Amino acid sequence: MTPKRATTIPATITRYTATPISSPPKRKMAGYARVSTDHEDQTTSYAAQVDYYTNYIKSREDWEYVGIYTDEGISATNTKKREGFRRMIADALSGKIDLIIAKSVSRFARNTVDSLSTIRKLKDVGCECYFEKENIWTLDSKGDDLQEEKRRLESEMALLVDMVNNCISENANIAQNQEEYQKRYDSIVARYDATKTKYDETIAAISAKEAQNARIAAFIKTLKERDGVIEDFDNNLWGCMVEYVTMGRDKTMTFTFRDGTKINV
Numbered sequence: 001m002t003p004k005r006a007t008t009i010p011a012t013i014t015r016y017t018a019t020p021i022s023s024p025p026k027r028k029m030a031g032y033a034r035v036s037t038d039h040e041d042q043t044t045s046y047a048a049q050v051d052y053y054t055n056y057i058k059s060r061e062d063w064e065y066v067g068i069y070t071d072e073g074i075s076a077t078n079t080k081k082r083e084g085f086r087r088m089i090a091d092a093l094s095g096k097i098d099l100i101i102a103k104s105v106s107r108f109a110r111n112t113v114d115s116l117s118t119i120r121k122l123k124d125v126g127c128e129c130y131f132e133k134e135n136i137w138t139l140d141s142k143g144d145d146l147q148e149e150k151r152r153l154e155s156e157m158a159l160l161v162d163m164v165n166n167c168i169s170e171n172a173n174i175a176q177n178q179e180e181y182q183k184r185y186d187s188i189v190a191r192y193d194a195t196k197t198k199y200d201e202t203i204a205a206i207s208a209k210e211a212q213n214a215r216i217a218a219f220i221k222t223l224k225e226r227d228g229v230i231e232d233f234d235n236n237l238w239g240c241m242v243e244y245v246t247m248g249r250d251k252t253m254t255f256t257f258r259d260g261t262k263i264n265v
Contacts, residue, residue: 027098027154029063031056032088034071034107046072049103057101062158066097085109089118092127104133146206153199160192 031053035046050068057065069088091097100122102108108131109115119129119138128139139147167188171181246254256262 026062026064028066028096029057029060029099029101030066030088030091030097031068032070032085032100032102032108033068034082034085046070053101061162062154063099066091089122092122093125095125097127099128099130101130101132103131105131105136146202146209149202150199150206153195153202156195157192157199160188160195163188164192 031050033046033049033053035049050070054065054068057063069084071082071084088097088100092100105115108129109118122129123138126139128137130137137147164185167181167185170176171178246256254262
């Protein structure tokens with residue numbers, strides 16, 4: 001009698017629901033729509049914006065629909081007069097929104113000072129804005145490759161989850177060779193595990209980059225607080241600038257700075 005082969009299903013995916021145990025959370029997504037006049041054509045544009053962004057957000061598996069915030073018949077010159085805008089920003093700052101989409105920068109705000117100030121506040125809490133017309137993602141830095149890779153991997157993991165769901169559903173409803181089914185299932189799980197590993201590495205790289213930016217900001221802040229010419233470096237300045245020091249057998253020292261510069265002493 002041939003012994004039965006037991007196949008272990010990886011713990012990253014729940015066996016019966018096909019839900020990844022460590023799947024990335026969906027991004028909490030909101031849209032913003034505004035028109036500045038009460039003209040009929042503008043009202044039509046306003047309704048079209050609301051309908052378009054509602055359907056656009058709900059069509060994405062990796063996004064969670066929060067809602068559409070609106071201001072109708074109000075100028076964008078000053079954000080203080082826009083109740084919908086202010087409510088949206090308050091919700092974002094409290095963690096209810098991860099990503100805001102608007103038709104263009106001008107729809108978001110015509111006042112440059114208000115716009116930059118608001119975007120900086122949102123970036124501080126990890127909330128991103130996407131301006132569709134200009135194709136601008138505010139958390140990107142000149143098209144930051146790491147952020148783009150993070151979004152790509154999140155989409156890929158969501159797709160693989162759907163593939164597992166479909167695989168299990170087909171097996172439950174259509175008679176098929178169980179060995180072939182198991183191979184297909186294991187293959188998808190393996191792809192998910194590999195993608196999740198890349199995702200974790202990307203998140204770690206993003207965190208390292210953010211930490212480096214924080215160190216540089218601390219260094220600049222320390223320099224600005226010094227009066228006159230800096231003639232020597234104390235522990236705080238060295239800690240901000242130097243990554244590590246290598247001591248050679250010949251008693252020489254190599255200082256490696258955070259920007260990669262090396263100095264031999």
